[in-house]
Amino acid sequence: MASKAYLKILEEIPKEIQNDVFGSIDIANEIYAVLKLKGMAPADLARLMGKSESEISKWLTGLHNFTFKTVRKIGNALETDLIVSKSSKIKFYEELLLEKEEIIKKLKEQILKLDEINVKIIYTYTESKYRPVKVGTCLKNPSDCWSFEIYDEENKSERDNIKIEPVMASKLRTERPEFVD
C-alpha cells in the first residue's frame, strides 16, 4: 500500500510528466539490478553493446527516453528480460512469498526449541584499545531481537562498531558478560 504522501504527490503532478520520468527510471533501475546481480559494471555493458560509456551512463540516469527496441537490445546483451508482464511478475512474487513464509515458519519453530540463548559480544574501539563494558538487559524479546543497551562508564564517546553474535550456550567459550538488571 502506497503512503498517503506518495498518493498525494501522484495526484498533484500530471500523469504525462509522471510517465516521462518514472517509465525511464524503472528501466534504468532494472538495468542497474541486473548489472549488480551479474557483477558487471556499466562499462562492461558498453563493451557488450558496442556503445560508448557515456551513452550507458545516460541510460542509467533514469532520464533517457527508452524505445522498446533499445530495451530489447539491452536485455539481449545482458541475457535477461528487462520487461516482464504484470501477471508473470505477480506469479513470481507469490511463489517467492510462499517460499519465504515457509522459511520464517521453520525458523520460528527452531527458536522456540531453544531453552537458553547467550550472546558473545565482540567490540572494538576507535582508540584501538579494549575496555570492559557492561551489557544491559535485552531491550526486546531475545527470540525476536538482539538489541542490547551497552554502557561504557570509562569512555563516553560514541562507539558504533559493536557486533553482537548470538551463540548457543554450549559453544560459548568467552566469559559470560555481566548483565545489569
Add this chain to the structure above:
Amino acid sequence: MKFEIEVIEDESLDFTKVRYYTLKFIDEEKSEYQKFIDEYKGEYLSCINFLKLWIARIGEKFGAHDQYFRPEDNASALPPPTKEIRKIDFTIDRKNLSIRLYCIVLSLDVVILVSGGIKESDAVRDSPTCFEKLMFAQSISSQLHFSKKRREWSLKGKDIKIKNNFRITYQKK
C-alpha cells in the same frame, strides 16, 4: 545574529521507505523547503514537479541510496546526477536539470530537505542563490554531525530522537 532552527516532520513527506524532514527558523512560519517550493513553483513549475517526483519515488520505492543524490561535500543534492547527460544530450530540458535542492542524507530512511536554488553556472559558487543555500546545507550538516557525536540526537528507524540540549543555528543573510 544567529537564529535557531527546528527540524520539522512533515506528514506530506512521510513515504513508505523514507521520511523527509525539513528545517524551519523558529522566528518564521514556513519551512526552508516550503519557501524554496513557493519561490520556484511559478517560473520553474516543471523543475519543481520533476524534483517532487524524484523525492516521492526515492521515498516510496527506492530508499535514500547514494546513487540518487549528488554529493556536495558533506551535504547532497537532488535531482540525481546527470553530468553525463548534460554533456551529450541537449534534447533533455536543461531547465529541469538546473534546479538544485540541497539535502542531508542521515540514513537510508531519513533525509533532511534543506533548500535550494537555480544553478546558472557550471561552478556552484558562481550561482548566487544556489551557493548561499549550499553553504546553509553544509553548515547544518556539520552541526548535525558534531551534535550526533555529542549524542544530542539519534535515529530510530524513520524517527529522529532529539534531546533537550540539541541546538542548530545559522546566521541569516
